[in-house]
Amino acid sequence: MSFTICEYDLCCGCALCADVCPHGAIKITRDVYGFARPDIDPSLCAKCGACRAKCPVNGENESRAEKVYAAYAKDKEIRRKSSSGGIFRLLANKTLEDGGAVAAVGYDGDFHALYKVTDRPEGLDEMMGSKYTEAVSDGIYGKVKTLLDEGGKVLFVGTPCRVAALKNFVGDREGLLAVDFLCHGVPSPVLLEKFLSENFGKDIERVSFRDKTRGWQEFSMRVDSAGKKPYINSQYKDPYLRVFLRNAALRESCYDCRFKAEHYASDITLGDFWGISSCMPSMNDDGGTSAVVIRSAKGSSAFDEIKDSLVLKETSEKALGASNVALYKSSQKPAARGDMLSALERGDSFSAIAEKFGRPVPTKAIVSERLKRSVKKILGKIKK
């Protein structure tokens, strides 16, 4: 029987197994949807089990929310460029000021999302903002370990599964601050490739999945291309965001995520505080409010160090969870899942996929949503 690292459908594509294998027997390949998959060379595999032992899916983490805050950066530019309240950038700035490095997700030259390391403030710009696709994490754990072994300080930010993988690899090291986020799940990288190549060709300069032109709550997809007017389309209409938010194209393991609820491995979990206008309207001006969940003493002292740069209020896990089920639960697999996988396997065009799975929200529903938000915003201002 062939050697397996973890259950196929639970494999989160973290790629730690390749970093761990002492025999160089594991390569990370991409499946037909573009998701990372380990490929074991039987002629090199000694069946030692090192990969199984470190695989985050085979282990179990335990943590609890020690403190929960609603917060946003006082710096307007940082907040504008961030998905929610800009907490990532403030933590990253502090890490660089202290002489450390930041490992988080930017892009390669073709706008594939990629975990990389920087020790320069300019390197942080591309790391800001959520990229709604699976990011390549091959080799990142070894790079972080080398920095920590040299006595460096590292801020690592990634999906809860990647944070669990890193912690399994390096342990709870003093120099490491591990930050994850409330994760909806990662969609197929092939889907993003199709969307960008069919609609924008080769001249793309910048991609943002969380542009705030229409505000934080009605975020937009934005693509800047050389010499052209920027493409900006609201989440209610943009076909890529429509397909993503329908949840049919997520990685299989994201429907049964093992790193949520009491199983986060991080020191801090960030998120969008979507329910803020109901539970704490004074903290919502539609510029973006983050949820910050502190899970360890290290997380607490790192957060204390950026508090002066924040507008914040303490709240509870219950208040956050009431509006953000991603804190506890995986996204539900929709009935259209099978059709989506078949479309990707057949190599359907993005426009054909969007026609089926990414229809815009009807105008009447958009108007009613906008109206509700405006009323809540006014109420928030009155309560301030």
Ligand SMILES: Cc1cc2nc3c(=O)[nH]c(=O)nc-3n(C[C@H](O)[C@H](O)[C@H](O)COP(=O)(O)OP(=O)(O)OC[C@H]3O[C@@H](n4cnc5c(N)ncnc54)[C@H](O)[C@@H]3O)c2cc1C
């Ligand atoms: C795929 C995905 C799904 C998410 N789902 C939810 C959700 O359901 N509910 C919720 O409340 N919040 C969700 N978030 C988190 C949220 O969008 C913000 O990233 C978070 O609130 C931090 O915002 P910020 O303003 O502090 O920083 P930002 O500047 O927005 O920082 C984002 C950080 O996330 C990292 N990142 C970006 N894309 C990826 C990626 N594809 N894989 C790994 N790391 C990445 C960046 O490197 C950066 O460190 C999701 C994020 C992603 C990437």
